[in-house]
Amino acid sequence: MATRNRTPLERVEEAIILSVLLAIVVVTVQPILNLLAISLSDPARVPGMSGMAILPEGFSVDIWTLLANHPAVQRGLMNSVFITAVGTVLNVSCTALMAWALSRRRLPFRRTLFVLILATIVFEPGIIPDYFVMRRLGLLDSYSAVIIYKMVNAWYLIILIRFFEEVPEELIEAATLDGANAFQIFWRVVVPLAKPALATITLFYVVYHWNEFLRPMIYFNDQDMWPLQVVLRQFVVVGDKAAIVGLQAMNSYEGASQIDFKAFRAGMILFTILPVLAIYPLILRYFTKGTMSGALK
Template identity: 45%
Template structure:
């Protein structure tokens, strides 16, 4: 028992230290973004409490149409893209996992080939251009509408649903659409929540293709603005004209504004996690089948 307790203590210490390595940098960014610009130079990399609480950085950022517009663009891309992803992926997974049709093995082989040998960026660019989706947010929403790897994961969830439940539904006269909507989807909430989280994070963090397909700054997602401001050090669009709103009397700290922009980019995902994690519950199928 002593050995067991000692091993638990060691595990707890390791987990606690691992949590600190992730949590401290985020808290440091939050503290820096809430620090008075005149005291920002006093902040060190381990400080997790602001020096002179001030919301001036967020007032500047949220009063900028480029920032607020990019947040709305990212929200629309994430919500619409994730909904489309889950709809198409779940429909394809149901057809491949719970039905039989001629050429099913050939379709699965084709999907595996697509997963292993993805098309290059140039053919993708030419396709987007031919479809007239350049400088259009739909180009980011429709990209990878079905991820083949996630499709196979969801197929495994659907295959784990007992056949007895589906057979009982068929006896009651349910067709494929009713089985899919009333049986498959409700019993696969953990799988759908998992893939929804994966798809949502992918859409929210997407910036590479946005820089290729979206040329108008008003249509940029938040990650592109974040890249311009944090990585490329382009502060003219954020600080230049917006400082006039404050009468030019306030001096802004560039590092604090960078921290505030990063916090704005990660907070929506942190808010989303608790709502997704509640679906990671065991025993979703318990009591569904009586032996």
């Protein structure tokens, strides 16, 4: 079938849309490229670089070598990976199980439970009551304090409930006739169909745990437990230059004393966002799959 020729007005509209999208991409990517250019530049030329530079002046990996060898950064990275991995697995598992139960219309007190869930969105407690609860439970200076917080996010729960409600009852009935129990139906029928939705909330939970810094900063008195975001705040916001070129780092890397604080800050910011950027392509591939992609098998 022949395609219809676009009118001049449609071409103008398309050009405007593409221009706006291109401008958004430039505004979004330029700061990241600037940080990358600063972190890869010759340390002696970094002070003269502007905030608009996107190409490194000279070339040096001193910043990244220092980051890889800095004890605080190493500990922060391992803490962030542990909190994010364990927290995301527990979050997604509990959210999916609860959403599946609430999506069944025959569940007793279903409407009451749903109202209580909505109430947690409207009447969310502040950080001070949370702190007293964690202290009474003996969870201060424990990873559980940040992992179990919001084990089930109400917003993400609603997303999954609406998704699970679209699963045809015929599939559930067919699995029941084949002798599958409730858990087998959930794991072998529902979960394969829900991969796009599960990928969505997985990404949300990963970003949430990875970027969390307020509660770890309040709940953890032991600095060895700080995740990477708190370490970043110590370096960038507080400006703890002594920690940047501390004795341990200088002993392990002879060029640490020559590192410019501006360059170290740029490298540290990139160091904290690159893992999340690397996860996006792995999860986004599920977004293109339809709800019924696995129902044909």
